[in-house]
Amino acid sequence: MNTCKLLLPSCMISLLCVPAFGQFSFTQPERLFLEVEDGKIEKPFKVTALADAGGNQVVTLKDKTNKKIGKVPGSEFYEGSIEFKINVKKGGEYLIWLRKRWEDGCGNSVFCTINKAMTLKDALVLGEDGTHSKLHWIRLGNKPFHLKEGVNTIRLQNREDGINLDMLAMIEFEEDVPLDEQYVPTGAEKANIKPL
Numbered sequence: 001m002n003t004c005k006l007l008l009p010s011c012m013i014s015l016l017c018v019p020a021f022g023q024f025s026f027t028q029p030e031r032l033f034l035e036v037e038d039g040k041i042e043k044p045f046k047v048t049a050l051a052d053a054g055g056n057q058v059v060t061l062k063d064k065t066n067k068k069i070g071k072v073p074g075s076e077f078y079e080g081s082i083e084f085k086i087n088v089k090k091g092g093e094y095l096i097w098l099r100k101r102w103e104d105g106c107g108n109s110v111f112c113t114i115n116k117a118m119t120l121k122d123a124l125v126l127g128e129d130g131t132h133s134k135l136h137w138i139r140l141g142n143k144p145f146h147l148k149e150g151v152n153t154i155r156l157q158n159r160e161d162g163i164n165l166d167m168l169a170m171i172e173f174e175e176d177v178p179l180d181e182q183y184v185p186t187g188a189e190k191a192n193i194k195p196l
């Protein structure tokens, strides 16, 4: 780049040299997508077909299921979990997204933990938004979560029935970009990882 400085005025340097720097020093953030139906699924969750879903399938918990099964005595949760063990090549801070279709306001959330056992103390609520009856992406909370290099475990747990879970996205957080201007997944993104 010293050659540029010698031969060109500074306005020319900014036009010619900076894009070249940018091209070589900037790496794209990681964007990982997986199908929920590829997780380790425990009843009463089950895989069902849904047009427009990623892989044309979702994991469904039928409405009114929890009324029938109730909570196991001594258990904090309704029965039914989905576990994903995923291999992350680049450790860092990630925003976690779920593509889902809620049936109504009494079926619009699921518990989630990242690299933690499912306990009431550590369970995060994913959902509780007002978009029902269509496939839609929702972010887990208002902050990124740490995913380490290597195997990470994401768990979902039955909180309410009447839900359809389609895809998960793990989007590497960009420190220089405001939270609400970060990359938002749209539509059925193409799955690019499979749980182990």
Ligand SMILES: [Ca+2]
Pocket: 063, 064, 106, 107, 160, 161, 162
């Ligand atoms: Ca319900």
Ligand SMILES: [Ca+2]
Pocket: 035, 036, 037, 053, 054, 055, 056, 057, 058, 165, 166, 167
């Ligand atoms: Ca799917």
